[in-house]
Amino acid sequence: MQSWGPGRHFSSGRHTSTSARRTGRRLPGTPDRFRPHLLVVLVAVLALISAATIYATIQARDPVFAEPPAPAATSATAAGAAPTVPSPPPPAPVPTPSATAVVPPTPAIGPALDEEINDVIQSNSAYRVGVALVDVADGAVHEYGAKNKFVAASTAKILAAASYYHLVETGKASLGARMGASTSGQQIRQMVQQSNNDSWALIMAAIGARALTNYAATLDIPYDRSVNSLTPAEMAKTLTELYSGRLLNAENTRQLLSYMQKTNFETLIPAAVPPGVTVFHKYGLLNGYLHDSSILVRGDKAYVFVVYTQGRGLSDMAARTRIIHQLTTTVAAGLF
Template structure:
């Protein structure tokens, strides 16, 4: 009788069964894993982003974004009927025979200006203050003047703003005296304008050309140009050209009133279109409602034809 345990063949058979059990166990685990993976891959979308990777998040955001609407096609700009514009301006002039009126319209992008009515010199009144402002800025840029220099009770920068935005005559006189009349005449001539500050005469065409040069940066540097144009907006008198323009049109202007003279000179802009418009007028009624209505009519004709 053998009491030492099972024989070697018996032990070998037991080992084979153990190996078979291990194979079955591994196979079962593999099947469970596959079922679990399939459940995860086909299960509901997680309620949070915690298990989502960066690419999944980007894809979800991309899918959630609504398709961008195509920008509406801009209607082609209708060709301007210049003959009709001319006829309308002349109609307004004919309806106001009691006034001496000079009108000039200039496209700031180029081309010949269009003039109507009286093209001779008018007393420019305060519209000429733009010449003084441009001359002073020019001298600042050449190093001959400074905006920080005391001038009267304030500095030169303040006086330019007061002269243009509030049409201060005291500021105008201080600036002209600081420049000197001969230098002011010389500067005006350098930009193609015949101007004597003691007489203060300009033609409507000269004033329109001055605004055209200013708006296109030909007079002074970009910083000073923007500053001066800023002073020409929301001035202390918006009853002339600004009162007659529609929404979406920017107005930068300088009015003038002296005795029977009532003027306004403006840069009118909308989108990429820009025009200099000068309306000079003289009559015995000064700034009457009838005179204002005439300026409004002319402004409306121009803006309707060119900017609206």
């Protein structure tokens, strides 16, 4: 068989593919005839291969198409450079019941303060002393010393004021009504802030003794104006209801409390509280009775503190004032 090896070649231009066909031979790799449609297919294939190559190059270089790199592991010897991709935070630990348990705060009025108050009372046993203390947040009344009734003196004026405001709120009275030389509203202010007994008589005439007794009964307080007696706990309950907003509406509560500031007798509880404590109070002074009933407030803490004392009369008022100061200092230190 004739073959085209490396020794056979065309020695001149006369040996062409045309001449070869004429002799019945053909050049290796030369088709019998030129086919245009094969060329079209070849061009299309080359175009697809080129496009695929370009796409692969773009995908490798363009971060939009590139796969996100895996986070680089951080190392202690990484020359202080921060990792470009932060590691995800570790999963939060599952809380245990002991970790999530809420421990209630220790009550401010507890055994330690109870003992200190009782010590002050017992060290002044020459006088009859009754104390009531209430954390407005829980309303529990803590009683010390004498727990029975005292002549309430002027502290009961708060109960009379609240009763008259109640008549106003139920449409049965008006703070602008003419009363004496002024209005009923002004008479309440004089009765509380100045402890004016004439104003108290006018307010009581407008309320009526029986109506006041009935009003006090709604607070579970037995009260008879002709006797005018209250326990320290009953007075404390009245002030707790007032400050909590359960006694009167907001406007009347604010007004009555404002009258209980800067009174004409600030030498008892207000004189012994530390700076920053606001005091709303009503004192009482009658013969051998010296009282002060107060609300002590600082920040979100509010306490009702009532001290009733009974002695011989004006002769020992200074001694009982000191007792009230001692009790006030003790209570304020324990609460604030």
